[in-house]
Amino acid sequence: MKIFYDENICVRCLACVSESECGGVTYDGGRLHFDETQAEDWDNIAAICPVAAIEVRRSPDWTQQRSHTS
Numbered sequence: 001m002k003i004f005y006d007e008n009i010c011v012r013c014l015a016c017v018s019e020s021e022c023g024g025v026t027y028d029g030g031r032l033h034f035d036e037t038q039a040e041d042w043d044n045i046a047a048i049c050p051v052a053a054i055e056v057r058r059s060p061d062w063t064q065q066r067s068h069t070s
């Protein structure tokens with residue numbers, strides 16, 4: 001699972017920060033920061049964005065990163 005965020009369309013409404021319950025989304029220095037390691041409801045956070053600046057992507061490539069050990 002990976003969070004993609006487009007700061008060019010973000011209107012800095014900070015709804016995603018409010019929706020974040022575990023510190024996964026923070027606003028610091030005029031920029032948003034996403035920490036995918038936090039146990040947030042990421043689909044809900046992405047859904048609450050009024051301009052769809054947040055996208056949650058799940059790809060086999062990201063979950064199989066450690067399977068190529070041979």
Ligand code: SF4
Nearest residue numbers: 010011013014016049
């Ligand atoms: S909810 Fe969307 S528009 Fe609002 S601050 Fe977060 S990413 Fe930006």
